[in-house]
Amino acid sequence: MIKYKTAEEIELMREAALVVSRTLGEIAKVIKPGVTGLQLDKLAEEYIRDQGAVPGFLGLYDFPNTLCISPNEQVVHGFPTDVPYEDGDIVSVDCGAILNGYYGDHAYTFELGDVAPEVRELCKVTKESLYKGIEATNASNRISDIGFAIQQHAEAHGYGVVRELVGHGIGSTMHEDPQIPNYGKRGRGKKIKNGLTIAIEPMINMGTEKIIQHADGWTITTGDGKPSAHFEHDVAVVDGKPVILSTFDYIEEALGIK
Ligand code: MG
Ligand code: MG
16 A cells, blocks of 8 residues: 655655765765775764664664675675775665654665776666656656656666665555566556655666576575666655655765766
8 A cells, every 4th residue: 555645754754865865975975996895884884874864774674784785797686795895896885764753765876987888888877767757746747757767767778677675665664565666567556646745766788688596595696696776765746746856966976977
């Protein structure tokens, strides 16, 4: 059952989303070749708690960390490790936080040092496909139109759209109805209505859409070992239109690309 939110609830959710946005902004300041995921994880946990919030992933379904960090061929749900990142890596950082009883959940794929042009293109198109999905999140559409828009854009560039992992409703729990697949046909599912709050999160692979789930129960990699990118925003529907509750501004200011 979809829990539609009031204007007051949406404002509380925006505050929770912005805790995550600012945390990813801090990550953006320090992530570079030589840094490890465990260093980023510690920074993120402290920064979230300093803002009076609680890490949203830590302990959720028994996940052991604050951040999901998924470099290169890892799709999502990777663990922070003590292996330093290398020049040319792309690193997807997914972060959740709880504030005022509401969850924020968003993600960004960072490019470290001298990334191959075709991998930069994957990141660019994945981010674009997120915004295509957000644009489609309006009251003249149905839920499946979001995934349709994402899939059209990603596949037009020859990329694989992961099927097994999807976006989701978000609110006082991390994962609520409805599921938001990153693929689909037009005009299916529920009508998009005011008060819908969802996390839209395309996971786009350079090659095959197929994935491999690893025995640790978390790590997911691409079926062909080629890179995968992941961008995520929290979005509410207000006056029939999408409002992005999270922001990449802190990240992109820190990276000097804003
Ligand atoms: Mg996420
Ligand atoms: Mg999510």
